[in-house]
Amino acid sequence: MAWRLRLAPEKTNIDFFRLQWITFGLSAVMMVASIVLIATMGFNFGIDFKGGTTIRTESTAPVDVAAYRDALDGLGLGDVTITEVFDPTFRADQHVAQVRIAAQEGVEAVTPETIATVENALKAIDPAITFPSVESVGPKVSGELVRTAFLSVAGACFGIGLYIWMRFEWQYSLGTVVALIHDVLVTAGVFSLFQLKFDLTIVAALLTILGYSVNDTVVVFDRLRENLLKFKTMPLRDVMNLSVNETLGRTLVTSGTTLLALIPLLIFGGDVIRGFIFAMTFGVFIGTYSSVYVAKNIVLWIGLPRGEQAKKVSSNKFADIDA
Template sequence: MFQIIKPGTVIPFMKIAKLVEILCIAAVLFFIGCLCTKGLNWGLDFTGGVVIEVQYPEEANLERIRGDLAKSGISNAVVQNFGTTRDVSIRIQPKGEENQKDITEKVKVVVSEHDKRAQVTRSEYVGPAVGQELVVSGVIAVLLSLVILLVYIAARFEWRMATGAIISLAYDVIVVLGIFSVWGIEYDLTVLAAVLTVIGYSLNDKIVVFDRIRENARKLHKMAMVDLFNRSLTETFSRTIITSLTTIITVASLLIFGGEMIFGFSLALLIGIVFGTLSSIYVASTWPLLLGISRENLLVTEVKKDVEEISEADY
């Protein structure tokens, strides 16, 4: 396997762990402050709005449609294809006292000017009750996934490792949401899907690191825990960087060439991968040390498994 680090080299990651942890905590507090004061720029999936579908006789020019809508005073429209390149979905969040009928009439005028053969096939208002339901469902989905992961990691490794993993996953989620809040980027269901994807991706990295730490704890009996963590992180560093870089290249391509429809999804993934890699190296591994984990804590699970296997063999 390709190696970024020369054999025998041990990077002292934990030497600056406390400094990095302080910076991470500061970043989390800053982003939480932004989320509390500025909030998220909720998409139509959450806030409600008018959804208008238009069918064109030939391939539609989305950029031109957006420009025409902006000229008519509808600057917040989300225009994208669905099904075919001739079918266009226009989603608009009403402003002030605008209603569905007024917005639909404006869109019809713009569509007619763009192409008189085009037809509005659907006009529907998605109420805020649906949006509220989606917000609650999204929050429950994220919290439930974190609780299940906490139980899983605690059972497979140790509660201190599980605590470090959950803190780092929460850090990844808060950073993604915080950046979307600071930049005012629309948060819709595709971004929610990206956040849940980031949790799964980031967890995989942490499990690989934890597994190597436990393996080295069995082999290196006299090594101090800090040195043990440094060695384990160094041994998995090549794998972490190569995996992250290949994924970043793919996601960056989606971000650049994927268009407006998946922009939020791609951006959330890119932010999550970058900060998830950092949290795998530092946040997830730093907290077990801060909580006083010892070699015996890591080995107790293995001893129980060995005893169970011997008992089953004797039986």
């Protein structure tokens, strides 16, 4: 018989509800804490959402933030932030920094002439300095991007909830939407807590997390619906535990293979994509957690139709849509 790798035994009998008040309570605490963090600390918005210009510098000489600031102080640029970028993939003689110039009131973006003046001022103190990239976003555009980002995440949650409602029942839909809000809020809370840069790539990561999380949730719910028809007298809690145990191997394989791709990128991918990869990696963990400990807990508390009523629900015209 051919050898096959298993991340979980072929048959497991884990009681996922044994600590349901602790796990669900932890989720509630994390959601509330995330809301408080976002309300009090806010986000470290990138240039996409804040507006302004970011100049990326690179040199063979070590970055002297104080010297950079002294060179730019007399240019009347307003709010200027200079940060050195560290990355294990950089060469020993590769020193990178970011000069962020906030958008000025009434000005759409920093002019090319101003950017040239900044570059000349930095070259005066470090002739070896180069400028690999310059990004500019006007304040009006950045404001529109914030609204669009919020609407895109909210629209994704609504669309996924509607799909689950049509494919299963409203109880499943409510559990899924709560799990998705949980995933987005907790991930956003982590970015607020550690003041990690929050830009459009992080919004793309949040949308990807929604799709990843709901995929795992649908697999569990699909097995749950089958088992409800198969075990008509088994208590709902036991049927849910059975369904999660039966899909546990698939969940671990899916999460594990995804992490095999993400973790090397997180370590060696460089600072440009590190925020996106971190959000994705964290999202794999929190999405798997919410599928098991949040979505099905909501469904259990609401209850599901059993017997003949369950048959009637499972025969709706959307139930056989391929997931």
